[in-house]
Amino acid sequence: MSRLQSIQEFQAWQANLEAGWDGDKPCLRVCDGTGCRALGSQKVLAGLRKEIQNAKLDTPIEVIGTGCPGFCECGPLITIYPQRISYQRVMPEHLSDIVQRTLKNGEIIEDFLYTDPQTGEHIHREPDLPFYQKQKRLVLDMNGKIDPTQIEDYVALGGYKALKKVLIGMTPEQVISEIKASGLRGRGGAGFPAGLKWELCRKNVQKVGTGYIICNGDEGDPGAFMDRSVVEGNPHLMIEGMVIGAYAIGVNQGFVYIRTEYPLAVENLRNAIRQAEETGLLGIDILGSGIDFNLSVRLGAGAFVCGEETALLASIEGRIGEPHPRPPYPTESGLWGKPTNINNVETWANVPIILNMGSQEYAKIGTEKSKGTKIFSVVGKINNTGLVEVPMGISLREVIYDVGGGIPNGKQIKAVQIGGPSGGCIPAEHLDVHIDYESLTALGAIMGSGGMVVTDEDTCMVDFARYFMTFVQEESCGKCVPCRIGTKAMLGTLERICAGKGQPGDVDYLLELGEDIRRSSLCGLGQTAPNPVLSTIRYFRDEYEAHIYDKTCLAKVCKGLITYRVIPEKCTGCMVCLRNCTNNAISGARKEVHSINTDLCTRCGVCMNMCKFKAILVQ
């Protein structure tokens, strides 16, 4: 289409698209996000199109690939419109069944429906799934509805309306005061009020005459994929937020820093930027308003530290991804020494939502100091692994049990790690905590960017802390001493404890070291790196002490502290464990009791998993 020259032209275009959009149009929406792709959604998409073509239906049915709606546990996901029947875990071999029985004959196939684990009831329609009941989907609203590669879909559902509103009748100051009034705080970790940051940056931009805005898409926490799904599933939302931000702050160049490991997000983002430029919503003279804003993509090579804003700036400038001390803050002296406003993907994506619904309405969601919604990626020992967007102030218990569907296999929850390697764990006794910035910090965790890892009784908290310490130790940039050597020292101590070589005084050493790294490191990575260890010591010190003094791992995880043994009364001599042992540590003959050579045993647990007679015991 041709470039829109004025706001009137945009209005006419949008009205046209809105009128042409039929939310109940018969179609199949298939999640084509990274999670479902990994489970085979590309084959499902192609297969469906082929099957539908071959089936010669009375009315043609379109197949649309959408962004991730969040229910990753049950992917690949298909929703059949207009009824909104939700089919889950659909594989290529199921497709002819779906086309023949459901599309042709209107039959609902129960095998593909979601079954409520508590009641055993089949749930037919997507909106009735318990997973979505307690969510409040503002940012993720269009994920699952629109085709992220088509700007028309976004505009038809009200996209770029907020930008229009701003260009027609709001001064930059009014936009900033609207964001301030909404109470929006940065969704990337520290929770700094976004409106205040914009205001500071605007002042400096006016002084210097130039500046930049940046979208931080360097999401790197293990198990976190909020930002990826927003960029993949609805890139224009974030772009619209940035255009509004550029207008409010008074800059005309922006960058999106996103990691190369997110190829689909990069592809959809680049496509969306091109479309926005072609339609006149980005670039020179946006919608004839005289405002210019150019947006470029910068790819990161996947260093966790580059999510730290000063390291991110260095990386964009082409220097080594090392943080530098603040002050000066980026709002004073950022990219190439110019004032720079950095927000993460989710923060930018909230901007059009706030302007559309009004700051008053937005501020009604959430708690006194934490407004709006937050997206969490809920992973680990949980039934409904996926992305959830919930209002601030919801209790952690509701997220885990009502949205997340509880813990698999009837196990007991032990703790929830919030905020990734910078965060801490919240033990089961604090599950009723209301999720907001202050409450989480008081318990030793942080909101972070929204990673939530659930652990159950089979998780060893020392081993869990060791995992996160391995991560930060590998991801430390190595510039400052406490982070570079301190995290290595902490990891070394944890490894020793896990190997059964813990000594009295180790816990105190970890606490002392952790406190020093926290206080004296240069950047946020180091200052938060000890958190997983400090918080597990705070709540699970008994597990540490059991490792050190009793030489036992209560969860039976730490390989240095467990042995596998055959229970002679139960062993039938079937040879299954013997054949599957990875290190030939099991001996015995057919129909004779087997035995495990503990010197050769690598404690991989394969024998126990393979044994049908529960004849193998771990101690």
Add this chain to the structure above:
Amino acid sequence: MIQLTINGKSLEVHEGRSLLEACREHSIHIPTLCFHPALEPYGACRLCVVELVTGGRSRLVASCVHPCEEGAVVNTDSEVVKRSRRMTAELILAGSYNTPEILALGEELGVKEVRFKLPEENACMLCGLCVRACKEIVGVSAISVIQRGIAKKVSTPFQVASSRCIGCGTCVLICPTGAFKFTSVIGLRYISPSESAYRLGYYRVGSELDLHPNFVEDVPALLSGSSSGEEA
């Protein structure tokens, strides 16, 4: 002029000074490793941390990079500062446990025992002085830090003998622990005079590649206190 309180004493300093500069102007001792008056501060060794009290909250900041702010309350010798410096020195010793300069530093800061040691001893503790001198003063940038975390080290691009290196010896001269050797940069090139000659301030050179390391003498700042990192 800016008013601030250091260790309970009210002091006046020029605007734009770092806390470290202000302290040294008033003869308040602060240990440093990665600081050199001729170079941009780096904030990496964390030995120069001081306690900054604002609004009833205290935090540690690296004095070499933290600017003096009006009304700031700073402690350079409080228990929390001493504890932090002691732990940082212990961590540096974890990697450089046989280096005389670092051992002396550990002693000065009260390290009694080194509870963790890296498997390999390395006198280089990544203070970055060599890299910054090469970039900021020589203007060559022949060396940089490569890799990250515990694997981080100073090297030339692709870890091969650098054609950018002019053999001036500044890196060797400025290294506080003698970890930087000529061969670190120029590989197998033959260099004369000897390393010790550079430390004496010689600048004549006669190598087969006709390098021109006459730079050192022109920059007296580099020679002053280069081996300890302390200001002259």
